[in-house]
Amino acid sequence: MSSDLDRQLEQLLDQAGSDAQPRRPSWGEMRDRITAIPQVRGRRLVLPRRLVAVVGVAAMIAIVLGIIFHLPLGPIAQAESPPIRVIQKDIELTVFNLFESDRPTLFMPTSPPARGPVKMGMALVKDHRIVLNLRPGDNLVYFTDVAATIDPTSVRFWSETDPIATKVVEQNFEYDLATAGAILKRYLDRKITCVLKDGKQHEGFLCSHDGDIVLADKPPSDSGEMRKTESISRDQIRAVQMPDVPKDLFVKPTLVWKIRTQRPGQHETTLMYACGHAEWQADYVVAVTPGAPGEKDQLDLQGWVTIDNRTGSTYKDAGIKLIAGDVNRVPDPWAPDQVERFSMGIEFADLDAYALRLAPAKMPEKAFVEKSFFEYHLYTLSAPSTVKDQQIKQLKLLKAEGVKAIRRYVFDSPPGTDESRRHVAVVLEFKNDKDNKLGMPLPKGRVRVMQRDSDGDMQLVNTTEIDHTAKDEEMKLNIGSAFDVAAERAEMNMTRPGHRQETRTIRLRMRNHKDEPIQARFVERLVPNRNWEITLTSNAWTREDVSTIHFDFTLEPDAEKEITYTVDYQW
Amino acid sequence: MELPDAEAVKLAARGDADAFMTLVERYRAPLIAYVHGKTRRRDEAEDLAQEVFCKAWQHLPGLRDPAAFPGWLFRMAHNAILTAARQPRPAQLEDDPADSSPAGNENSVEVHAAVAALSEEFRITVSLRHFSGMSTDEVARTLGIPPGTVRSRLSRAYAQLRRRLISRVEV
Numbered sequence: 001m002s003s004d005l006d007r008q009l010e011q012l013l014d015q016a017g018s019d020a021q022p023r024r025p026s027w028g029e030m031r032d033r034i035t036a037i038p039q040v041r042g043r044r045l046v047l048p049r050r051l052v053a054v055v056g057v058a059a060m061i062a063i064v065l066g067i068i069f070h071l072p073l074g075p076i077a078q079a080e081s082p083p084i085r086v087i088q089k090d091i092e093l094t095v096f097n098l099f100e101s102d103r104p105t106l107f108m109p110t111s112p113p114a115r116g117p118v119k120m121g122m123a124l125v126k127d128h129r130i131v132l133n134l135r136p137g138d139n140l141v142y143f144t145d146v147a148a149t150i151d152p153t154s155v156r157f158w159s160e161t162d163p164i165a166t167k168v169v170e171q172n173f174e175y176d177l178a179t180a181g182a183i184l185k186r187y188l189d190r191k192i193t194c195v196l197k198d199g200k201q202h203e204g205f206l207c208s209h210d211g212d213i214v215l216a217d218k219p220p221s222d223s224g225e226m227r228k229t230e231s232i233s234r235d236q237i238r239a240v241q242m243p244d245v246p247k248d249l250f251v252k253p254t255l256v257w258k259i260r261t262q263r264p265g266q267h268e269t270t271l272m273y274a275c276g277h278a279e280w281q282a283d284y285v286v287a288v289t290p291g292a293p294g295e296k297d298q299l300d301l302q303g304w305v306t307i308d309n310r311t312g313s314t315y316k317d318a319g320i321k322l323i324a325g326d327v328n329r330v331p332d333p334w335a336p337d338q339v340e341r342f343s344m345g346i347e348f349a350d351l352d353a354y355a356l357r358l359a360p361a362k363m364p365e366k367a368f369v370e371k372s373f374f375e376y377h378l379y380t381l382s383a384p385s386t387v388k389d390q391q392i393k394q395l396k397l398l399k400a401e402g403v404k405a406i407r408r409y410v411f412d413s414p415p416g417t418d419e420s421r422r423h424v425a426v427v428l429e430f431k432n433d434k435d436n437k438l439g440m441p442l443p444k445g446r447v448r449v450m451q452r453d454s455d456g457d458m459q460l461v462n463t464t465e466i467d468h469t470a471k472d473e474e475m476k477l478n479i480g481s482a483f484d485v486a487a488e489r490a491e492m493n494m495t496r497p498g499h500r501q502e503t504r505t506i507r508l509r510m511r512n513h514k515d516e517p518i519q520a521r522f523v524e525r526l527v528p529n530r531n532w533e534i535t536l537t538s539n540a541w542t543r544e545d546v547s548t549i550h551f552d553f554t555l556e557p558d559a560e561k562e563i564t565y566t567v568d569y570q571w
Numbered sequence: 572m573e574l575p576d577a578e579a580v581k582l583a584a585r586g587d588a589d590a591f592m593t594l595v596e597r598y599r600a601p602l603i604a605y606v607h608g609k610t611r612r613r614d615e616a617e618d619l620a621q622e623v624f625c626k627a628w629q630h631l632p633g634l635r636d637p638a639a640f641p642g643w644l645f646r647m648a649h650n651a652i653l654t655a656a657r658q659p660r661p662a663q664l665e666d667d668p669a670d671s672s673p674a675g676n677e678n679s680v681e682v683h684a685a686v687a688a689l690s691e692e693f694r695i696t697v698s699l700r701h702f703s704g705m706s707t708d709e710v711a712r713t714l715g716i717p718p719g720t721v722r723s724r725l726s727r728a729y730a731q732l733r734r735r736l737i738s739r740v741e742v
Contacts, residue, residue, distance in 0.1 A: 006729050012736065013701035016682035020604035020702045024617045030595055033621075034628040035588050041632045266625070268618075 025317035025384060026089045036085055036132045037266065084141055085132040089268070092126040092319040093387060094378075095280045095307060097444070121279025123147075123311065127271040128160075136264045138169065143255040147275035148175075148312025150253065154274040157257060161267040170258040184209040184240070189220055193241040194232055202232060213237065253312070277310040280322050282397060282445025284466070286477065287458065288405075288428070290451070293516040296404040297428065303397035303442065305379070307387060314388045320381040320395075324443035324468055377441045377468075400437045405430035405477075409555075411487035411510060412523035423481035424510070424520075433472045442469045449479045484513040485520070485555075492564070502569040503535075509562050512555040522551045522563060530571040537565035575715050580637035583628070591631070595624050597713065598641065601698030602648055608683030609652050619655060623648045638715060641695045685735040693728035696721055 098121050131141055152173035159166035187206045194202045194213055204215025207229055216227040261267070287300040305322060309315070379397065387393055405428040412425065428449075432438045449461045462480040469475055493505040508522045526532050526547045534541065534549070541549045555561050574582075574593055582590035599620055606616040627644055634643055686697050699710045700721075707725070711718040 005733055009729055009732055009736065010701070012678065012682055013686075013697065013732075016604065016679040016686075017600065017702040017704065019613070019679035020600040020607065020683065022599055022603065022617060024621075026621065027595075027599065027617075030621065030624065031588055031592055033625060034591060037625055037629050039584075039586060039628065039632050040630050 024090060029087055029089075032087055033130065033132075036082070036087075038082070082133045084134060084139060086141065086143060087130045087132065088145070088316075089128040089130050090317070090319065090384075091128065091315050092321065093278070093315045094124040094126070094321040094323060095278050096122045096124075096323045098279045098281065120276055121308065123275055123278035125271075125273055125275060125313075125315070127273075129269050129271065131159075131259075131267045131269050132265075134259065134261050134264055134267055136262055137260065139259045139261065141257045141259050143257070143271060144252045145313060146253055146255055146271075146273070147278075148253050149276040149278075149310070150255075151274045151276065152255075155255065156272045157255075157269065159259075159261070159267045159269050161269075162261060162263040165263060166259060166261040166267065168257050169260050172256040174254045174256055181209065183242075184213075187242055190242075191219075194237050195239040195241060196232070196236050197238045198236075202230065204230065213240075275311045275313075277312075278308070280305055280307045282306075282324075282443040283394075284442075284445055284447040286428075286447055286449045288449060288451045288461065288479070290407070297407050299400075299403040299405050299428065299430065301398070301400045301403055301438070303399070303445075305395045305397045307393045307395070309387045309389060309391050309393070312389055314386070316386050317384040318387060320385055320387065322379040322443070324377045324379065324441070377443065379443070398438075398440055398442075403430055403437050406519055409482050409485050409510075409518050409520045410523060411489070411508070411521070412525075413487075413489045424485045424487050426479050426482050428477040428479055430475055431472070432469055432475050439471045441471050442466060442475075444468045447477060449477060485518065486511045486513070487522070489522075493566075500571050502530075503566060504569070505536075505564065505566045507562065507564045508551070509560060510555060511560045512557055515557050517554055517556050520553055520555045520561070524549050524551070524565075526567060527569060530569045532570075533568045535566050535568050537563070539563045539565075541565070573709060573712055576640050576713050577637040577715055580631065580634065580640045584631045584634065584637070591628055594627075594640070597699070597703055598644060599624070600702040600704075601695070602644065604683040604698060604702050605645060605648055605687045605694070606652060607680065608685070608687035609649070610656075611680050611684070613680075615655070619648070619651055623651050626651070641714070642691045645691065645694065681736065682732075685732050688735065689728055689731060693724055693731065696724040697728045697732070700725060 125147060127143075127146070129143065134141075150173065152171075155171060155173070157168055157171070184206065188209075189205055189207075191203065192206050192215070194215065196202065202215060204217055205219050205227075206213070207216050207227075208214040212234060213232045214229055215232065216229045218225070218227055220227070255271070283304045283306055285302045285304075289298040289300070291297045307320070307322075381395060385393070385395065408427045408429055410425045410427050430436060430438075432440070432442060444467050445465070447464045447466055449464065450458045451461050453459050462478070464478050466475065466477070487508070487510040490507045490509075491504060492507050493503070495503045497503060506524070508524075510520055510522070512518055512520075523544070524541075526549065528547045532547075539551045539553065541551050543549050551563050553561055553563075574590065576594070576597075579590045579593050583594060602620040602623060603616045606619045607613050610616065610619070623644065626647055634640065686694055686702075689697065695714070696710060699705045699713060700707065705713065707721050708718050711721045714721070
């Protein structure tokens with residue numbers, strides 16, 4: 001008995017052991033962290049009491065002599081402080097829905113200007129970094145590897161280690177990058193040497209670098225002395241030599257802080273900022289299995305999240321969150337007009353390519369966990385994932401199999417619609433609840449509806465879109481027009497019995513040429529902004545809203561249904 | 572052959588980062604479990620464990636008895652937990668739904684708490700055996716004690732754990 005209990009206990013301990021295994025990617029940087037920390041090597045000296053007394057007396061005498069004779073003690077030898085280092089600990093990326101605005105909502109100094117309305121994605125980056133070797137007082141700390149599309153007006157930085165006594169005195173965003181043009185600009189009127197492809201060297205004072213390089217033989221002078229210039233085509237130049245590289249240029253966009261602290265050493269810090277050109281959208285694939293006659297269809301639904309990162313930064317092992325919902329954003333008064341430089345979303349070239357994406361072997365294991373957040377929904381990826389710069393990443397949002405749906409044939413014909421355009425739409429109706437194997441708020445996105453053909457191959461039936469759909473809500477997917485179901489609408493009579501009164505009689509007909517019964521619906525849109533009353537009808541009807549009613553019925557194979565109703569209007 | 576703790580500690584105290592990383596890999600799961608058991612916050616346990624290792628590296632040259640390293644490390648973790656508990660938590664943008672339960676798995680929390688409450692020598696032995704995934708012989712080599720002593724400690728620790736986790740061990 002005891003050994004059984006021990007076995008159970010050992011199992012319990014082993015399970016708890018698996019939950020104690022490290023998950024944070026920052027363990028990988030542990031070696032760097034510790035090697036940056038100096039070890040404290042002060043050993044306690046155990047000295048004889050007599051020796052202590054002698055040393056103490058000698059020290060006292062030295063101090064007294066120093067005071068009396070003002071002995072120059074010389075400069076205090078200061079150990080050189082180790083350089084300030086920044087190590088990335090972990091990072092979180094919260095991506096918002098795509099947003100369309102007349103003007104940019106972010107101030108991104110590195111993005112080129114553009115005209116017209118812009119569609120802009122936005123992300124919030126929460127970057128935890130460890131800053132090593134801070135000194136008491138003011139420190140200059142450089143954070144590279146921030147998004148190139150950062151909005152510097154949105155940056156927040158604080159020390160987790162000492163949030164009260166550590167303050168940011170000054171913050172700068174350095175985006176004047178060390179491009180060839182930027183470097184040459186620093187050398188206008190200064191001496192440089194151009195080395196040509198044939199090995200010849202031309203030395204002179206740089207006059208212009210916009211097109212060809214123009215060199216002068218002497219520096220400009222106030223006396224207006226003539227200068228002899230020569231123009232060198234850029235194609236001929238192999239290298240440009242200059243005395244030093246400008247120190248005020250940065251290789252990458254960099255945030256620079258002047259941090260004042262009273263606590264030296266290591267600080268855990270958090271940096272938070274908004275950046276543009278990151279977006280996400282949901283894509284759904286619905287595989288329809290038609291139900292037997294009289295039964296509901298079965299849907300297999302897969303939801304994918306497509307994240308498009310064009311922020312100019314890679315987010316390694318980042319915690320990924322997605323906000324679904326229309327977050328209000330106001331145009332930024334500082335923002336220059338931005339260009340919509342890239343096409344939105346991705347289009348699948350063909351069905352095979354799309355099917356390849358759906359192949360189980362390609363599916364990532366990570367899944368999103370949904371949670372309400374303010375008036376929106378927050379989807380968090382259950383494990384960290386790396387989102388590279390200029391990468392479209394697809395991650396699984398949900399998978400639901402055996403969702404029951406009603407296939408309804410809907411004839412919705414607003415008055416005045418062109419007769420030739422009147423088709424019977426096929427709509428799949430299902431409830432987004434747990435009983436129906438769903439029950440998760442579904443973000444707005446494109447839906448591709450597919451159905452197996454007689455050979456068992458998946459064929460695309462239709463592409464449609466859903467809006468943000470809360471759980472327990474009814475969902476409708478329009479999957480196209482019916483071929484074997486025809487319908488028509490005719491106004492049979494119209495009278496005006498009095499002033500501001502009207503009576504209309506409408507006849508609706510639908511014919512089912514299929515081999516099975518169908519669930520059908522006529523949607524009738526009454527004349528808006530009028531009081532109305534249905535005075536005569538051959539079928540029961542349901543009010544949808546103030547000016548829309550519908551008639552539901554089952555239509556047997558090869559049968560026709562006719563509904564006539566009369567409506568009285570007053571206004 | 573695994574480097575025994577005492578040897579690794581001696582090397583690490585002389586500035587050998589590789590030797591210290593051996594200790595980190597050996598003791599990080601026990602330390603995460605200990606902090607998790609004490610604080611019941613799985614999301615913070617790893618941060619605190621990393622802090623403890625940094626502090627341990629810094630002060631390792633001052634440790635006189637290398638064999639006392641595991642106990643010293645756990646005492647340091649205990650102090651770090653108390654210090655962290657006194658500090659105000661920074662306001663967060665939102666809770667992380669990935670760890671919808673910040674405590675983590677309920678069973679694991681209880682087991683980690685029960686192991687954390689064991690005496691030092693039992694806790695270290697059980698942690699190395701079950702959280703670091705070592706065999707009895709490996710635990711013995713690591714701690715520099717005979718395998719029989721490890722088995723005896725495990726047996727006595729199990730008896731205590733059975734009493735603490737009675738509801739989770741079916742009778």
